[in-house]
Amino acid sequence: MTSPLRGLLGTDPVVATAGVGLFADALRDQAVAVSEADWQPPMEGTETDLARVMGDPRRVEANATAVARMTASTATLVDVVPAGEALGLEKGSFLHAGPPLTWDRASGPMQGALIGAVLFEGLADTAEEAERQLASGVYEFEPCHHRDAVGPMAGVVSPSMWMYELRDEVHDNTSWCSLNEGLGKVLRYGAYNEEVITRLHWMTDVLGPLLRQAVRSVGSIDITAIIAQMLQMGDEGHNRNRAGSLMLLRELLPGLVTAEGSSSDIAEAVRFSGANEHFFLNLGMPAAKLATLAAHGIPGSTIVTTMARNGTDFGIRVSGTGDEWFTGPALTPEGLFLGDFGPEDANPDIGDSAITETGGIGGFAMAAAPAIVKFVGGDVPFALEATQRMYEITEAEHPVYQVPILEFRGTPTGIDVTKVARTGILPQINTGMAGAVAGTGQVGAGLVTPPAECFPAALASLARAVD
Amino acid sequence: MTSPLRGLLGTDPVVATAGVGLFADALRDQAVAVSEADWQPPMEGTETDLARVMGDPRRVEANATAVARMTASTATLVDVVPAGEALGLEKGSFLHAGPPLTWDRASGPMQGALIGAVLFEGLADTAEEAERQLASGVYEFEPCHHRDAVGPMAGVVSPSMWMYELRDEVHDNTSWCSLNEGLGKVLRYGAYNEEVITRLHWMTDVLGPLLRQAVRSVGSIDITAIIAQMLQMGDEGHNRNRAGSLMLLRELLPGLVTAEGSSSDIAEAVRFSGANEHFFLNLGMPAAKLATLAAHGIPGSTIVTTMARNGTDFGIRVSGTGDEWFTGPALTPEGLFLGDFGPEDANPDIGDSAITETGGIGGFAMAAAPAIVKFVGGDVPFALEATQRMYEITEAEHPVYQVPILEFRGTPTGIDVTKVARTGILPQINTGMAGAVAGTGQVGAGLVTPPAECFPAALASLARAVD
Numbered sequence: 001m002t003s004p005l006r007g008l009l010g011t012d013p014v015v016a017t018a019g020v021g022l023f024a025d026a027l028r029d030q031a032v033a034v035s036e037a038d039w040q041p042p043m044e045g046t047e048t049d050l051a052r053v054m055g056d057p058r059r060v061e062a063n064a065t066a067v068a069r070m071t072a073s074t075a076t077l078v079d080v081v082p083a084g085e086a087l088g089l090e091k092g093s094f095l096h097a098g099p100p101l102t103w104d105r106a107s108g109p110m111q112g113a114l115i116g117a118v119l120f121e122g123l124a125d126t127a128e129e130a131e132r133q134l135a136s137g138v139y140e141f142e143p144c145h146h147r148d149a150v151g152p153m154a155g156v157v158s159p160s161m162w163m164y165e166l167r168d169e170v171h172d173n174t175s176w177c178s179l180n181e182g183l184g185k186v187l188r189y190g191a192y193n194e195e196v197i198t199r200l201h202w203m204t205d206v207l208g209p210l211l212r213q214a215v216r217s218v219g220s221i222d223i224t225a226i227i228a229q230m231l232q233m234g235d236e237g238h239n240r241n242r243a244g245s246l247m248l249l250r251e252l253l254p255g256l257v258t259a260e261g262s263s264s265d266i267a268e269a270v271r272f273s274g275a276n277e278h279f280f281l282n283l284g285m286p287a288a289k290l291a292t293l294a295a296h297g298i299p300g301s302t303i304v305t306t307m308a309r310n311g312t313d314f315g316i317r318v319s320g321t322g323d324e325w326f327t328g329p330a331l332t333p334e335g336l337f338l339g340d341f342g343p344e345d346a347n348p349d350i351g352d353s354a355i356t357e358t359g360g361i362g363g364f365a366m367a368a369a370p371a372i373v374k375f376v377g378g379d380v381p382f383a384l385e386a387t388q389r390m391y392e393i394t395e396a397e398h399p400v401y402q403v404p405i406l407e408f409r410g411t412p413t414g415i416d417v418t419k420v421a422r423t424g425i426l427p428q429i430n431t432g433m434a435g436a437v438a439g440t441g442q443v444g445a446g447l448v449t450p451p452a453e454c455f456p457a458a459l460a461s462l463a464r465a466v467d
Numbered sequence: 468m469t470s471p472l473r474g475l476l477g478t479d480p481v482v483a484t485a486g487v488g489l490f491a492d493a494l495r496d497q498a499v500a501v502s503e504a505d506w507q508p509p510m511e512g513t514e515t516d517l518a519r520v521m522g523d524p525r526r527v528e529a530n531a532t533a534v535a536r537m538t539a540s541t542a543t544l545v546d547v548v549p550a551g552e553a554l555g556l557e558k559g560s561f562l563h564a565g566p567p568l569t570w571d572r573a574s575g576p577m578q579g580a581l582i583g584a585v586l587f588e589g590l591a592d593t594a595e596e597a598e599r600q601l602a603s604g605v606y607e608f609e610p611c612h613h614r615d616a617v618g619p620m621a622g623v624v625s626p627s628m629w630m631y632e633l634r635d636e637v638h639d640n641t642s643w644c645s646l647n648e649g650l651g652k653v654l655r656y657g658a659y660n661e662e663v664i665t666r667l668h669w670m671t672d673v674l675g676p677l678l679r680q681a682v683r684s685v686g687s688i689d690i691t692a693i694i695a696q697m698l699q700m701g702d703e704g705h706n707r708n709r710a711g712s713l714m715l716l717r718e719l720l721p722g723l724v725t726a727e728g729s730s731s732d733i734a735e736a737v738r739f740s741g742a743n744e745h746f747f748l749n750l751g752m753p754a755a756k757l758a759t760l761a762a763h764g765i766p767g768s769t770i771v772t773t774m775a776r777n778g779t780d781f782g783i784r785v786s787g788t789g790d791e792w793f794t795g796p797a798l799t800p801e802g803l804f805l806g807d808f809g810p811e812d813a814n815p816d817i818g819d820s821a822i823t824e825t826g827g828i829g830g831f832a833m834a835a836a837p838a839i840v841k842f843v844g845g846d847v848p849f850a851l852e853a854t855q856r857m858y859e860i861t862e863a864e865h866p867v868y869q870v871p872i873l874e875f876r877g878t879p880t881g882i883d884v885t886k887v888a889r890t891g892i893l894p895q896i897n898t899g900m901a902g903a904v905a906g907t908g909q910v911g912a913g914l915v916t917p918p919a920e921c922f923p924a925a926l927a928s929l930a931r932a933v934d
Contacts, residue, residue: 232838233710234700234871243700246713250741257724257734267724274717370871371699380874404701404837405872407847 097155098310335446565777802913
């Protein structure tokens with residue numbers, strides 16, 4: 001006679017438990033093989049909003065559309081143009097990184113970079129004068145993101161600076177980013193001494209026009225293709241851009257060496273560009289901006305389309321909630337320091353460069369760049385684990401951006417606010433660290449996450465938008 | 468009362484077994500945790516020689532000296548010079564890859580490359596005439612290695628070709644390698660049509676002199692430093708040289724763009740060099756040659772200092788046995804094929820490029836280059852495992868050449884003949900594949916090992932040399 005229970009009892013029982021590790025330990029004590037799956041309760045206070053947003057009938061399709069657009073976007077460098085011309089930025093107007101900010105709340109490096117930009121534009125003769133003007137409110141400033149531009153670190157853009165112009169022909173979008181100044185004492189890290197201003201003038205007078213000639217001469221440069229390649233060459237596209245920078249240089253070279261200009265100017269432009277391991281960052285960022293821009297503004301979508309920091313606040317924007325910012329206080333990165341600098345010198349997180357993670361590279365692709373741990377801290381297992389953890393909070397695996405060591409698995413792409421709220425796992429960001437005191441420059445590089453509160457705030461807004 | 472056995476029985480017994488896996492299976496059936504260590508009997512017939520060589524009192528210190536010299540060697544690009552001038556090579560003399568070879572035993576790609584070199588030197592007007600001359604014995608040819616030079620694939624060098632000249636100042640050694648022709652129909656893969664000969668003339672007339680100006684203008688280029696960096700950028704230095712080629716280009720650029728010459732020649736030299744992903748191979752090879760040269764000729768040392776193939780034979784040389792070659796028939800690589808080519812089109816293994824593996828990079832550093840599996844075959848776990856297996860047969864971990872994904876472990880460096888004989892593990896080589904028919908060119912890339920018999924032969928010679 002066959003017992004109805006025979007099938008059940010004929011094999012080892014499978015026990016599923018949730019909650020504290022004691023259950024797993026008890027099973028192990030009884031010699032039962034245990035597979036632990038990470039599980040955490042949702043972020044506090046998000047249960048009701050989560051239920052409402054998860055139940056939104058638009059959500060699944062809206063998110064599928066968002067990541068399909070994000071991963072189908074292209075990014076082609078088509079021109080190099082002055083910011084005044086490209087963005088309609090007028091003398092006395094400035095862009096900055098992160099969510100909106102007022103002078104009185106601006107951190108040291110942001111104030112330093114704005115002072116430097118005022119000096120560079122010739123609107124003041126001394127730093128003190130520039131500071132007085134800025135504090136008095138005679139200038140206008142707004143986020144780069146509000147003009148579809150991005151800027152690393154302080155991200156300050158003034159009308160005379162030159163910008164890379166990138167196009168996503170698939171979605172008919174354009175994005176811009178300033179030229180990279182190199183490392184050390186540079187405006188984007190809040191330095192504004194004479195060396196900084198002199199370099200900015202050289203970039204405006206010599207480098208920008210030569211790069212424009214080079215880009216126009218070679219036609220256009222496929223930035224998406226370079227990102228795909230650099231991930232196979234140990235870069236993650238945020239704090240490691242070595243291979244990307246070399247590939248960009250190679251693409252520009254035929255146009256640079258045949259540009260009209262003095263051979264010493266051309267040689268210096270080649271040397272300056274070749275000496276800068278982050279030369280490519282200012283192309284990777286607007287490429288990621290184009291990807292996230294394509295995914296923006298889809299009703300019901302819970303996909304994050306902006307993560308940006310102004311040195312005081314960290315802000316995110318979400319596809320389904322449009323241009324609303326959800327902010328919290330920027331955290332201070334932990335990592336490795338240059339020279340004699342230490343943790344006490346570091347400013348809270350700053351810059352639009354977290355757009356790389358928003359687009360599925362940077363910290364999300366850290367497994368592709370194990371050597372980065374010598375620059376941002378952590379160790380190789382952490383780098384592998386960071387990418388793998390990000391699959392828990394993303395909607396897609398990028399079809400083109402792949403991680404060789406994970407057997408060419410696509411990078412985790414498209415942060416889903418509901419997954420962050422449900423798991424409590426925060427996006428992993430690799431970042432440079434600016435000195436907290438205006439004028440200092442870079443002090444190190446490290447690892448950081450957004451402040452958790454951005455996500456419940458975004459979720460609440462998404463919940464309100466559900467009919 | 469304390470039993471003398473109490474300490475022993477108070478913990479789980481540890482069982483060490485050697486031999487067939489049945490023992491491990493039996494232990495597993497009794498729920499005992501099992502760690503298996505690979506163990507294989509020594510290569511057949513090597514027991515007596517192994518015992519004699521292992522007992523050589525000079526061996527331990529000689530091998531320590533050999534790898535210390537190998538890993539302390541430097542490689543600096545100091546000049547670019549015609550082969551006739553650099554190597555004293557006279558018109559009618561040719562160098563080739565691998566161990567010594569006669570025309571009648573030469574494979575298709577070797578014969579094709581020699582025909583092409585005769586045409587290039589203007590010694591014959593047609594391929595048929597060149598072939599007749601070569602078969603009649605009017606020309607002299609000998610291995611590149613006999614002149615401290617190396618050549619990829621057929622490795623044919625004629626007096627009018629230009630060579631990179633590299634110096635190891637620590638050990639006062641010099642090595643040379645020809646310039647890379649790019650991919651496809653090229654001399655080193657046995658092609659010799661008009662396109663090939665025209666390119667060789669351009670390289671002699673334009674590229675070589677420009678590269679000489681560039682190198683002399685920038686002073687010198689640290690090739691060892693580039694190798695260390697490229698291993699952190701997804702290259703292994705034999706069949707993947709993308710990052711290395713870009714870094715080399717960056718170093719040469721300031722000298723190239725300011726070289727005397729027409730701007731169209733300079734632009735073409737920059738384009739040609741930038742378009743070639745294996746541009747660096749011809750620098751990595753002589754750097755590895757300098758490393759192994761430093762370790763060569765130490766009495767009692769069982770470290771391999773040459774692995775090279777001429778398309779017919781695979782030959783090795785060993786530090787302690789000097790310039791004696793130990794050869795066996797070259798195997799045919801297994802891998803991936805270009806276009807419509809297949810396994811039946813491939814020539815047996817050819818080229819001096821296995822000097823990279825001899826020096827601790829190439830296939831030995833495959834874990835640093837997981838993306839290479841798309842080019843040579845295998846999969847990512849194989850790439851990781853290949854490097855880890857090579858630690859079993861090498862004497863040292865390279866202090867400068869490191870693999871990030873293995874937590875910056877140094878590459879396995881210094882193949883020990885006794886370890887190969889004891890374990891039966893053969894060196895892992897990544898290689899290009901030439902078409903078997905003269906004139907074909909490259910048909911693919913793949914994975915190969917030396918024929919096993921080289922190692923017992925070397926061991927026998929080492930045994931004879933023990934007092």
